[in-house]
Amino acid sequence: MIRRLAIFFVALLASLPVPAAAERVRDLGQFQSVRSNQLTGYGIVVGLDGSGDDNFAYLTQAMRGVSGRLGLQLPPGVNPALKNAAAVIITAELPAFAKPGQRIDVTVSTMGKAKSLRGGALVMTPLYGADGQIYAMAQGNLAVGGLGVSGKDGSKLTVNVPTVGRIADGATVEQAVTSNFDFSEVLRWNLYYADFLTISRVRDAINGAYPGMAQVEDGVTLALMLPPGANTRAEIMARIEMLEINPAERAAKVVINSRTGTIVISSAVRLAPAAISHGSLVVRIDENPMVVQPAPFSRGRTALEPNSTISASQQDNVVSRIGPGASLAEVVDALNALGASPADLVAILEGLKQAGSLTAELVII
Known part of the structure; x- marks a missing residue:
């Protein structure tokens, strides 16, 4: 009931009459070249209190690579018990226009049988983009919100998810993503949701402020003819984003x-x-x-x-x-x-x- x-x-x-409210262009879509990029990497978390992956093959191989970079060669055929380490996948989002030296947050997730990452530290790990290039390096102590404990009789208690952790400012940007917003002849702006009426109203609002600048390509995209130069374009783009229109009613x-x-x-x-x-x-x-x-x-x-x-x-x-x-x-x-x-x-x-x-x-x- x-x-x-x-x-x-x-x-x-939801059924009460609501007057049509104008919305800013920046809340309806975004410029095509102003976007974030996903990064991922494979690394090792060490310092765990016996909650690691033990003899997980991928972990052993990764530990050999880490030891080799530090000048320590493990004897052939030796597979160390690694209960205090875990193989992990690191994910991060590289913001638009991020420059070398800036720091970004990373999320660390187990990929084996590790029970918890609480108390662990991530060993320096490169983060790759979709093109296979290194864009950031991650390292640091994990903050884990979950908790997992077990008794000798097999009973277990798990609070939240202890196999996923986060490192605030855990990665340093090493390479910037090239953006063409300052020199391309046509700069495109995309609606979040396709709508011909809304895209037409956005076009009319932009052309009202800058005559002949915007043309509709489809139900999502506007082609903007902007003058070259980062300084001039940034000023025009800022003004366009603050234009207000009345979007079409949702389907x-x-x-x-x-x-x-x-x-x-x-x-x-x-x-x-x-x-x-x-x-x-x-x-x-x-x-x-x-x-x-x-x-x-x-x-x-x-x-x-x-x-x-x-x-x-x-x-x-x-x-x-x-x-x-x-x-x-x-x-x-x-x-x-x-x-x-x-x-x-x-x-x-x-x-x-x-x-x-x-x-x-x-x-x-």
Whole structure:
């Protein structure tokens, strides 16, 4: 009942009339050349308190490489027990225009059977981009929010995820990513979500400030003819990002989470004339076994005799009629009048979609 009321109030708030608010261009999309890049690397975390990978083959091979770089050669055929070390994957995001010497955060995750990274330190590890080049070097002590402990009898207790850690400012940028924003003839700006009306309004706003500068390439991309030079372009790009427009209304969607029963209905959803009937059947089975005692001086045994009671009840069907072009508020009122549970609402909305009465995209996750 509480969940149903919560869904009702969320949908009701979404249905209230909201004046069209202007949004900044920078909140609707971004320039194509101004983007972050993903980095990844493979390394070793040492200093663990017996929670490492032990004889994990990849860890042994990596430890040989680390020892070799430090001038220590392990004897051939020797596979050391490495309970205090773990093989890890390091991931990071290189921000746009990051320069050598700047520091970025890194995330460290185990890839073997290590139980915890708490108390460990990452050995210096190169981080590679998609082109295979080294863009940063990572090293440092891990901050782990999880905790994992176990007893000798096999019992275990795990809080959060102890196999993933983070190092704030744990990597130093060694190479900058080349950007062409200051010399390319055409600079492109991309919407986060494709919409022809919104992209047209952004074009008109830019051309209003800088006549003839913007042209639409498709439902996402604008081509901007900017004068060369980083100083001039940066000033124009800053002004473009602060322009305000009224974006187009989002497409009509009904999003259903079938696992939790959560339903989100956008304000653009409309219904064609329809009638909905809903009723629920409740079947209840009570088991009340009876103890049967044997007769006096007999050789019988005390036994349990099954005693089942079956009852069924059905709520009266309620029919709700929805008029043509019903708004979100009317849809919510009609569904709430039926007294349907979240699971029932999913079935009702699917039925409306199949009947052709629901003018919206039905998304089930």
